[in-house]
Amino acid sequence: MSPPIKDMSSREIVEETVQQLATQKGVTGVLICNLNGVAIRYTMKTSDAGHWAGIASQLAVKARQSVKACLPNGDTEELQYIRLRTKTTEIIIAPEFSTEHVLVVLQHPEPRD
Numbered sequence: 001m002s003p004p005i006k007d008m009s010s011r012e013i014v015e016e017t018v019q020q021l022a023t024q025k026g027v028t029g030v031l032i033c034n035l036n037g038v039a040i041r042y043t044m045k046t047s048d049a050g051h052w053a054g055i056a057s058q059l060a061v062k063a064r065q066s067v068k069a070c071l072p073n074g075d076t077e078e079l080q081y082i083r084l085r086t087k088t089t090e091i092i093i094a095p096e097f098s099t100e101h102v103l104v105v106l107q108h109p110e111p112r113d
Helices: 008-022 046-070
Strands: 027-034 039-042 082-085 090-094 101-107
Touching: 008 027, 008 039, 027 046, 039 046, 046 082, 046 090, 046 101
Parallel strands: none
Antiparallel strands: 027 039, 027 101, 082 090, 090 101
16 A cells, blocks of 8 residues: 655645546546555545546556657657547546556546537
8 A cells, every 4th residue: 555645735736736637627536545556535436536546546546657658769748648548537647646546537528529
């Protein structure tokens, strides 16, 4: 399991960020998980959080590895986020949220013109 956030100001920042994201139009859930797929903070049902944490953490790890493999030697670019969209759900995964945690936002996609 991931170590708890020790600095109270960091904890407050994380909580504020989760709450701000959760109140955005179309957002159906916000999740912070560790790289082992353990949900740490979430705004959805526990079973859904566990499901998405496992998927998002695996995807984030694989995507980071793939980006590093594709970049030329010496390039320091890091993966910033992954965005997957279906007709009913958009999933935004931010592996750069922290070196040990992944931020996930689930939302209804905006209608396409």
